[in-house]
Amino acid sequence: MYKPELELYYQAGTLDNFTEKQLKILTAAIQIFSEKGYENTSTKEIAEAAGVAEGNIFAKFKNKRGLLNAIIEPVLNRVFPSTIDSFIQDKLSQNYSSTTEFVHALLIDRMDMVKDNDKVFKIFFTELFYDHQVRQNLINIFPNIYWQKLNTLIDELKADHILNSLPNSDIIRTLWSIMGGLVLGYLFFNQPLDDRTIDSGMTALIEAIEPKVF
Amino acid sequence: MYKPELELYYQAGTLDNFTEKQLKILTAAIQIFSEKGYENTSTKEIAEAAGVAEGNIFAKFKNKRGLLNAIIEPVLNRVFPSTIDSFIQDKLSQNYSSTTEFVHALLIDRMDMVKDNDKVFKIFFTELFYDHQVRQNLINIFPNIYWQKLNTLIDELKADHILNSLPNSDIIRTLWSIMGGLVLGYLFFNQPLDDRTIDSGMTALIEAIEPKVF
Amino acid sequence: MYKPELELYYQAGTLDNFTEKQLKILTAAIQIFSEKGYENTSTKEIAEAAGVAEGNIFAKFKNKRGLLNAIIEPVLNRVFPSTIDSFIQDKLSQNYSSTTEFVHALLIDRMDMVKDNDKVFKIFFTELFYDHQVRQNLINIFPNIYWQKLNTLIDELKADHILNSLPNSDIIRTLWSIMGGLVLGYLFFNQPLDDRTIDSGMTALIEAIEPKVF
Amino acid sequence: MYKPELELYYQAGTLDNFTEKQLKILTAAIQIFSEKGYENTSTKEIAEAAGVAEGNIFAKFKNKRGLLNAIIEPVLNRVFPSTIDSFIQDKLSQNYSSTTEFVHALLIDRMDMVKDNDKVFKIFFTELFYDHQVRQNLINIFPNIYWQKLNTLIDELKADHILNSLPNSDIIRTLWSIMGGLVLGYLFFNQPLDDRTIDSGMTALIEAIEPKVF
DNA sequence: AATGAATGAGACTTCATTCAT
DNA sequence: CATGAATGAAGTCTCATTCAT
Numbered sequence A, B, C, D: 001m002y003k004p005e006l007e008l009y010y011q012a013g014t015l016d017n018f019t020e021k022q023l024k025i026l027t028a029a030i031q032i033f034s035e036k037g038y039e040n041t042s043t044k045e046i047a048e049a050a051g052v053a054e055g056n057i058f059a060k061f062k063n064k065r066g067l068l069n070a071i072i073e074p075v076l077n078r079v080f081p082s083t084i085d086s087f088i089q090d091k092l093s094q095n096y097s098s099t100t101e102f103v104h105a106l107l108i109d110r111m112d113m114v115k116d117n118d119k120v121f122k123i124f125f126t127e128l129f130y131d132h133q134v135r136q137n138l139i140n141i142f143p144n145i146y147w148q149k150l151n152t153l154i155d156e157l158k159a160d161h162i163l164n165s166l167p168n169s170d171i172i173r174t175l176w177s178i179m180g181g182l183v184l185g186y187l188f189f190n191q192p193l194d195d196r197t198i199d200s201g202m203t204a205l206i207e208a209i210e211p212k213v214f
Numbered sequence E: 001a002a003t004g005a006a007t008g009a010g011a012c013t014t015c016a017t018t019c020a021t
Numbered sequence F: 001c002a003t004g005a006a007t008g009a010a011g012t013c014t015c016a017t018t019c020a021t
Helices: A004-010 A020-036 A043-050 A055-061 A064-093 A099-116 A118-130 A132-141 A144-159 A168-189 A195-209 B004-010 B020-036 B043-050 B055-061 B064-093 B099-116 B118-130 B132-141 B144-159 B168-189 B195-209 C004-010 C020-036 C043-050 C055-061 C064-093 C099-116 C118-130 C132-141 C144-159 C168-189 C195-209 D004-010 D020-036 D043-050 D055-061 D064-093 D099-116 D118-130 D132-141 D144-159 D168-189 D195-209
Strands: none
Touching (some): A004 A020, A004 A064, A004 A099, A020 A055, A020 A118, A055 A064, A064 A144, A099 A168, A168 B118, B004 B020, B020 B043, B020 B064, B043 B055, B055 B064, B064 B132, B064 B144, B118 B132, B168 B195, C004 C064, C020 C064, C099 C195, C118 C168, C168 D168, C168 D195, D004 D064, D020 D043, D020 D118, D043 D064, D055 D064, D064 D118, D064 D132, D099 D168, D118 D168
16 A cells, blocks of 8 residues: 655654554545645545545544644654754765755755655645644744754854855745745645756755855 | 724725724734634634624625635735836836845835735735635736736846846746745744845845856 | 523523523423433434524523533522521521421422422432532532531520530531432422421421420 | 442342453443443443453443443342341331331441442432433332332331321331431532431431320 | 444534524 | 624534444
């Protein structure tokens, strides 16, 4: 049973605790939530799409919100932390010859993850803007220690002439603005997220954050 | 009766058709929708906050969705078109001495509008990501003729060495990515939208889209 | 519109805040709750019996429990306090020539109230034994000050040789045991609560709590 | 495996037909039913408290109601009949020298049974007031033949000057009123059921039903 | 005997909308 | 215009019960 929309879970083996029917519920919910939004989807609709009795949803996910959380949580608890971790730990240990290489290493595989799980990410971003609690959860993912490490890293990259001298907060905002523009354009406005487009975004990003050479 | 949150409407004199009670409804709806989201707000709640009977909402706005549209429409029908128009017509008529001046003229007053109507814009963006129809409406705001004019403009700016040689679509995406990053950061993540921050965004944008001089 | 089952409320004019349909709901709920019990009655059933849309129940009574409380509360907040008050204040001010007269004055009109509102009292006692919270509410009706006054009263009656020398707590328990036996027998076991039966209960009570003369 | 809450069953050896798991279910059900009431307890909750699978409940007790009946039945089929029997047969065969002795013999061991099985009795009385069917079952326990024998007995006690000349029905009601007051006070209102309290109840009862001596 | 996933009827409740006053 | 009582469809959720394993 291949579940392309569940890539995010597979890595952790989380789905081992799910029965066949519960997986069908999850898959159906991802499909319909991404199409019509959480609030506009009824649990009856999900159950019918999954070919399952409605009660099953509540047996496994406690309530409708629990089903949404089961979809969103992997993005929060796996995607963001692993991105940050690899950003801070892995990348830091390497000697980047250029800003290009650094940014490239950062972007490419994240974008693949978005494309492989587009429905899940669409749900995530929709809720991110809709629900204050989800935003708070996202913020809580990044404790102070992360920000300190991130700042330290950026300072080092500045010292190595890989980043320019803009305030760190501006560098960070530019980074996620460009990335966010690519991702949201792809998810919500049918814009391409192919290699050329990503490269173009990378170029723009690099121009914006690399030091000027004279 | 000053209604700072209704700046967008005032300009057009649209509010002349509203009674005192209907304005109270509109103001209350903007407040609560921006706090809790459209789906999580009941018409009864709005009526109570406005201090009017529930029936009034339906007398003026036909249904709950009509109330939301009354809030969102000005953003679609006034903000975006006027931005595009001034972008194409006004700005075009001027002779920009530099990319900086061009971008500066474009950004500053739009950001003020966002700050003066932050609740309305929060509702707009929330719905933009939540509702496919709102996205479609936004897309429909820009008919082909606009895109043609925009492309012509960009081509001219390229010829004038005010923009670099990236594909037009990349330039446009970078532009709204940086702007969107500022706006969404302000509306949803408590980030500043002061002059310094806007300047920093402008600088990044300029670096990304201005030609490199050798 | 005569509502024999709502005597308890009438006295306070509480029902002025109820619409015709809400009174029908209340009446229907009293009828069905007393027949089948709160838990075994659905709100749909009540609405149908009242000839009203189900939503009406929740508009006035907030939820199903609120409907039960609207029935039970008058018993707690009106019947018991007024009984205690008249017991302590009114009766105390009189000079009883005998225990008989004292007890008689206490019992008779309370029993009439039970007979006039038998369904309400049946619901009340059912819930009293079913729901710990209702028991707690009943207990809270009697603050310490009441017990002090009651003890003082009983002590005085003892000094006047109207009550015997049993511990006050035993006198009180005997009193409500005999009264409770009459009431519960009537409400739950089809036993008579006519004057002769009440007189007989009074006689037993008097024998138990009056002083022995030698 | 000592089960103090199952005293009622032991005597009859009824529990021999129960497996370990079924006894756990019964014990858990008694505990939770007495705390929260039958209607507010789910079979899942019972199964979890008993540490068994939910299906076990239905394998042995057929349905949820069957589980309640298994708890209530011994009270109906053992406690009441044995009380009546001993009242009519055993006590009758003795020559009571006084009313006191008679009543004492009747009350003491019944109260011990209540204290040893308080949770079961709490469930029983709760259901007695909640469920018309349980009341009917209780009434059916006493066939006409019992009432005839009981009346004969009371008449004889009257002739022996052990009971006064009140109507038999009044004597019976006073008897179970006083007893019921003690038991319900203990089970539902945290009142003591120690020897002194029982003695006090007995005294009151005797005063009420014994003949007056001149 | 034992398990617990699965069922689905039915419960309570919300809420946009209508309409008589 | 204004009111808010009334509606009833539709929603979420619970839970006793079944049954394949």
